[in-house]
Amino acid sequence: MADIYNFCAGPAMLPAPVMRKAQQELLDWQGLGTSVMEVSHRGKHFIEMADKSERDLRTLLNIPSNYKVLFMHGGGRGQFAAVPLNMTKPGDQAAFVDTGVWSKKAVEEASRFIQTDVVASSYQDEQGLWHVPQQSVVEVADQAKYLHFCPNETIEGLEFNHCPQASNGAPVIADMSSTILSRPINVSDYGIIYAGAQKNIGPSGLAVAIVRDDLVGYARKETPAILNYQLTDEFDSMYNTPPTYSWYLAALVFEWLLEQGGVAAMAQRNEAKANILYDYIDQSDFYRSQVAKDSRSWMNVPFQLASDALNADFLVQSEAAGLRALKGHRIVGGMRASIYNAMPEQGVIALVDFMKEFERTHG
Ligand SMILES: *Cc1c(COP(=O)(O)O)cnc(C)c1O
Numbered sequence: 001m002a003d004i005y006n007f008c009a010g011p012a013m014l015p016a017p018v019m020r021k022a023q024q025e026l027l028d029w030q031g032l033g034t035s036v037m038e039v040s041h042r043g044k045h046f047i048e049m050a051d052k053s054e055r056d057l058r059t060l061l062n063i064p065s066n067y068k069v070l071f072m073h074g075g076g077r078g079q080f081a082a083v084p085l086n087m088t089k090p091g092d093q094a095a096f097v098d099t100g101v102w103s104k105k106a107v108e109e110a111s112r113f114i115q116t117d118v119v120a121s122s123y124q125d126e127q128g129l130w131h132v133p134q135q136s137v138v139e140v141a142d143q144a145k146y147l148h149f150c151p152n153e154t155i156e157g158l159e160f161n162h163c164p165q166a167s168n169g170a171p172v173i174a175d176m177s178s179t180i181l182s183r184p185i186n187v188s189d190y191g192i193i194y195a196g197a198q199k200n201i202g203p204s205g206l207a208v209a210i211v212r213d214d215l216v217g218y219a220r221k222e223t224p225a226i227l228n229y230q231l232t233d234e235f236d237s238m239y240n241t242p243p244t245y246s247w248y249l250a251a252l253v254f255e256w257l258l259e260q261g262g263v264a265a266m267a268q269r270n271e272a273k274a275n276i277l278y279d280y281i282d283q284s285d286f287y288r289s290q291v292a293k294d295s296r297s298w299m300n301v302p303f304q305l306a307s308d309a310l311n312a313d314f315l316v317q318s319e320a321a322g323l324r325a326l327k328g329h330r331i332v333g334g335m336r337a338s339i340y341n342a343m344p345e346q347g348v349i350a351l352v353d354f355m356k357e358f359e360r361t362h363g
Contacts, residue, residue: 003322003346003347003350004322004324005322005323005324005343005346005347005350005351006324006325007323007324007325007326007336007337007338007339007343007347007351008324008325008338009154009155009178009199009300009325009329009336009338010154010177010178010196010198010199010204010338011198011203011204012198012199012200012338012340012342013340013342013343014202014203014249014253014342015253015256015341015342016342017256018249018252018253018256018342021252022248022249022252029045030045032045036049036244036245036248037244037245037248039244041238041241041242041244042238046244047236049247049248049251050071050236050237050238050242050247050251052251053071053247053250053251053254054069054071056251056254056255056257056258057069057208057254059258059262060181060254060257060258060262060263061180061181061184061185061187061210061263062184062187063187063210064187064188066212066213066214067187067210067211067212067213068209068210068211068212068213068216068229068233069208069209069210070208070209070210070211070229070232070233070237071206071207071208071237071242071247071250072206072207072208072209072226072227072232072237073205073206073207073226073240073242073243074205074207074226074227075196075197075198075204075205075206075207076102076175076177076194076195076196076207077105077109077196078196078207078227079175079194079196079207079209080105080106080108080109080110080175081109081110081112081113081227082194082209082223082227082228082229083110083146083148083173083192083194084109084110084112084113084114085113085219085220085222085223085224085227085228086215086216086218086219086220086223086227086228086229086230087145087146087171087173087192087215087218088113088114088145088220089220090113090114090220091114091115092114092115092143092145093114093115093116093117093141093143093144093145094110094114094115094116094117094144094145094146094147094148094170095117095118095119095138095140095141095144095146095147095148095166095170096110096116096117096118096119096147096148096149097118097119097120097121097133097138097147097148097149097150097164098118098120098121098122099121099122099132099133099149099150099153099156099158099160100122100150100153100155100156100158101153101154101155101156101329101331102150102153102154102155102175102177103148103149103150103153103175106148106150106175107148110148113220114145117140117141117144119138119139119140119144119147120133120135120138120164121133122153122156122158122295125292128290129289129290129291129292130156130158130290130291130292130295131158131292131294131295132158132159132160132294132295133164134294135164136162136164136165137164137165137166137167138164138165138166138167139167140166140167140168140170141168142168144166144168144170145170146166146170146171146172146173146191146192147164147165147166147170147171147172147173148172148173148174148175149164149172149173149174149175150174150175151163151174151175151176151179152176152177152178152179152182152297152299152300153178153297153300154177154178154199154299154300154338155300155302155329155331155332155336156291156302156332157289157291157296157297157300157301157302157332157336158291158295158296158297159179159295159296159297159298159299160295161294161295163185163186163189163190165189170191171190171191171192171212171215172189172190172191173190173191173192173193173194174190174192174193174194175194175195176193176194176195177194177195177196177199178195178199178200178297178299178300178338178340179199179200179297179298179299180193180195180199180200180201180208181200181201181257181263181266181341182200182263182266182267182270182298182299182340182341183263183264183266183267183270183298184263184264184267187210190210190212191211191212191215192209192210192211192212192215193209193210194207194208194209194210195207195208197246197250199299199338199340200253200299200340200341200342201250201253202246202247202249202250202252202253203243203245203246203249204246205243205246206242206243206246206247206250208250209229209232211229211233215229216229216230216233217229217230219231225239225240226239226240257341266341269341269345270298270299270339270341271298272345273298273339273343273345273348274296274297274298274301274339276345276348276349276352277301277303277337277339277348277351277352278293278296278301280352280355280356281301281303284355284359285306285363286305286306286359286362286363287303287304287305287306287355287359288303288304289301289302289303289304290302290304290332298339299338299339299340300336300337300338300339301336301337301338301339302328302329302332302334302335302336303328303334303335303336303337304333304334304335305334305335306362306363308333308334310362311327311333311334311335313362314326314335314358315327315335317354317358318351318354318358321350321354322350323350323351323354325338326351337351
């Protein structure tokens, strides 16, 4: 069988060495004669693994000691509720940057609990290309409790190259589900960083929240215990049974990232991979990107063909060539190649080779 490259936006491919290690250890983890899935999360082996995973993540993102690292349930959307529940009282308001589908879903969920105020948005220029808002300080109401944004919009393929700050100094909250660990960040710019795991961390269900410690301890009384940052912290992310197998795979991914040279090395590779694809799209009259150069995602690359009538053919033929899951989200149309950390450069090269051949035969 030819090489298969999986461009799925999420759940996304995991690094091949991680999958092989998980396979090797599936029936016998750490010489216990059982799977990691089958042991107590309160046992010494699991706790050691959990502690190491936190240390590794702290090393990878250079997380300062005044930030809590929480492993939680409920994926990215769980955090859409956890953030307002932990940070506000009824009647409070918060500010949101809207750059696409996931930004809007975060607003929608927060609106159950607080007054939401969209204070900046993505926009199209004269050529019809999309940009993220460029201002480094976003005007928000004095009373806004936080400023929320999505550094990488998975569906539209829009990515920020900076972390906007709030004009009132309120904490900045970032949904990094599809960009965490893809490049170095300055954690201190943020009040809370959170991510659903299934793009760049591990299997779905798990969420990681990195929370500045002075923001912990203010959850509303009615906050479900499993979404409460303080309880999660007090119980070392084991208030109830954590998603143990997802956590284990996340730990293997962190180890793999450290072996690769950490997020600085990943950033170099990710930029190089993205450039291969964007450079080819830009020089082609057959394919186009609707995202302006200053706002292009390194992780999710949506692109359009010369005619939508060719989409179906492109998908059948790319699948046959071992290039999986390239169909764009219905909202954007066209194609989308998700090229997270785990996607090797050869995968992107194989995609570009296929695109060239498709252009030659259909252009
Ligand atoms: C995938 C994704 C989510 C949703 O994550 P779930 O785990 O499905 O809740 C949220 N935000 C962004 C940016 C995403 O890419």
